[in-house]
Amino acid sequence: MNNFVFQNPTKIIFGKNQISNLASEIANYGKNVLLVYGGGSIKRNGIYDKIFKQLADFNIVELYGVEPNPRVTTAQKGADLIKENNINFVLAVGGGSVIDCTKLIVAAAHYEGDAWDIVTRKHIPTKATPFGTILTLAATASEMNAGSVITNLETQQKVGWASPLVFPKFSILDPTYTFTLPKNQTVNGIVDMMSHICEQYFNEADNSDLHDAMMEGVLKQIIHYGPKCLENPQDYEARSVIMMAGTIALNGQLRWGFDGDWASHGLEHAVSAVFDIAHAEGLSILMPNWMKYVMPNHTAKFKKFAVNVFDVNTEGKTDQEIALEGINKLQNFWQEIGAPTKLTEKNIQKEDIPSIVNAIARPVGTMQPLSKEGVYKIYEMSL
CATH class of the missing domain: 3.40.50.1970 (Rossmann fold)
Known part of the structure; x- marks a missing residue:
């Protein structure tokens, strides 16, 4: 730390x-x-x-x-x-x-x-x-x-x-x-707070077990209570948990002594600078594909995420298979609650990628710094 x-x-x-x-x-x-x-x-x-x-x-x-x-x-x-x-x-x-x-x-x-x-x-x-x-x-x-x-x-x-x-x-x-939020705004909020936690969870630290446990716990609460907000928008308990989870996710306490990666946010900021889409929509599309791109070099952390957040069964599977299943479960959860998972769903095509790449304001990634080729590949994976 x-x-x-x-x-x-x-x-x-x-x-x-x-x-x-x-x-x-x-x-x-x-x-x-x-x-x-x-x-x-x-x-x-x-x-x-x-x-x-x-x-x-x-x-x-x-x-x-x-x-x-x-x-x-x-x-x-x-x-x-x-x-x-x-x-x-x-x-x-x-x-x-x-x-x-x-x-x-x-x-x-x-x-x-x-x-x-x-x-x-x-x-x-x-x-x-x-x-x-x-x-x-x-x-x-x-x-x-x-x-x-x-x-x-x-x-x-x-x-x-x-x-x-x-x-x-x-x-x-x-x-x-x-209570009266449109469904898409509740969905965007769920994606946003989960992505904030994931950005901090995937970091350069060799041992962040205390922080990881806190983040895993908050993520599991969001996964449990988020759909309840969509099923019954006036569920006070569910709305309370989600409101506090969003605050805890990025008020500073989950990152004491560590820096997160924040590559997905850098990638998304470039998209919504060129195309005026909701921030969370860009994140639900890009973050799982960033995860898939960097996972082979950070398999242990993604395996931990899969097991501790999404309860992935490890029996008979390689570490990379377990890690990938966790990423897919995150992507599927976002899709199930109504978030987009492809750039083409927001009318963004392959020919738009160069202009998005040029809009990236700063170097992207700390756990794994991304080259321009890597950035392009993640956008391509997200189509």
Whole structure:
């Protein structure tokens, strides 16, 4: 295990009707609030009205229409609103896209240059407007981490960045707010959180048994409770487990002392930078094929994954056969809950691969760094 320092300052407020704490959580920061959200779902499900009831004594400015792959241009608009309206606090209401966008908004509000400079690390933030979140989609753990992924349509890039200044001050997690999610969004959330765990599970470490056991346990809970959310969207217990699993998956505690591989995310970011598909859809297509590509060089870890997560029977099988069966079980699980498993399902063809390869922003992979030929092969396997 490597040396590490861990600190997560985000306050989690979990459970039914916890929105009643909203005003008291914001009050110490000031009266001018920027409300950031995506489409109209928070108006249809009543959260919007509850926010305005709770914040009746506050001055609220709105930024709505945050995209599923949040754009740097949208974040720049939000930063400008903070400056123009003397905003003291920002409230992000939605899933990972809204929260990721808000993180760039609050940092860019204190920078006179282009917000994209922050994403590309040309500018390191020194200040950020405080913000909190109300989570409506369990998926990314952006509600309890300092990371963000932003898309630049002009350059056809999708890039991740992070700063300790953009941890949310608090996040309200009410599982009932996920009851009315469309099925595809619940599916995407399940894929997203599972992929986050897998990215950390497959690492360079010689011995990560403690972390592996934690990750295997969370994965098994998602596999058990995820389908229950689809069968009965108002199953509070199932929604609660999935909501907390999504937060645990990427709030930092599963990677103490280790780095994950993150190749699948690098591969996916390039796809959704060129083709505007949901992040989780790209992951459900690419991750199993990345696994199949690298597995022969890391058979023991993939065998462990197969046995401990998917209960693969080892009798009469080689280690590689066991490992491959585990990968296939993951791919089949995602397919069974309704996630795509081929690029062609999203109208992406072989002739599109070169433009996707060119959109990869950084070197891909740490457990097994991928060559350009390897990257191309994985995309080809994913058609």
